[in-house]
Amino acid sequence: MKILGRRAWRIAASSGAGAAAIVLGAPLLAAAAPAQASWPVAPYATVISQSGVNERQYPSTDASVLGILRYADQVGLRCKVRAQNVAGNDVWYLLRDQQAWISAKYAVQTGTVPYCKGVQRKPLTLSPRSAGARG
Numbered sequence: 001m002k003i004l005g006r007r008a009w010r011i012a013a014s015s016g017a018g019a020a021a022i023v024l025g026a027p028l029l030a031a032a033a034p035a036q037a038s039w040p041v042a043p044y045a046t047v048i049s050q051s052g053v054n055e056r057q058y059p060s061t062d063a064s065v066l067g068i069l070r071y072a073d074q075v076g077l078r079c080k081v082r083a084q085n086v087a088g089n090d091v092w093y094l095l096r097d098q099q100a101w102i103s104a105k106y107a108v109q110t111g112t113v114p115y116c117k118g119v120q121r122k123p124l125t126l127s128p129r130s131a132g133a134r135g
Helices: 006-015 017-024 026-032
Strands: 044-047 053-056 065-069 074-086 089-095 101-103 107-110
Antiparallel strands (some): 044 074, 044 107, 053 065, 053 101, 074 089, 089 101
8 A cells, every 4th residue: 555645645635535536546436435225116115213113914013023124224115005093194005025014104105105906815714702793
C-alpha cells in the first residue's frame, strides 16, 4: 500500500472525494461503492412494528405462528383480504413466496396489492359437540 505525504493528504482533503479518488487510486472507489440492495419487486410490505410481526397460517391472531418478520424487513405481497380486525385495521396480506399472512396494522405496503381471488380455504370440521353451538 502506498503511503501518502502531507501534501497529498492536504490536496485530497481540500479537493473533496474526487481528488481523493485520484490520489488514492481506483481500487478505493470499488471498495467504497455501496453494494446493490436486493429490493423486493412491488407490491411489497415493510414491517413498521418495533417488535416485529408474526407470520400466521391464516389471517387471524388465533392462527398458528409460522415465523416472525423483524422491524424494517421487506417482504413481497401476493394479495390482501379483509379478515380479523387488529387494532382498527382489518386488512391482512398474503406473502408472495410462502403461504403465510401478516396483519397490515404492522406493515406499510408499497405498490398496489390486489384483493385475493380464489384463495383456498380449508373447510372447518365440526365436532358433534359444536354442531349445535351458537355464536
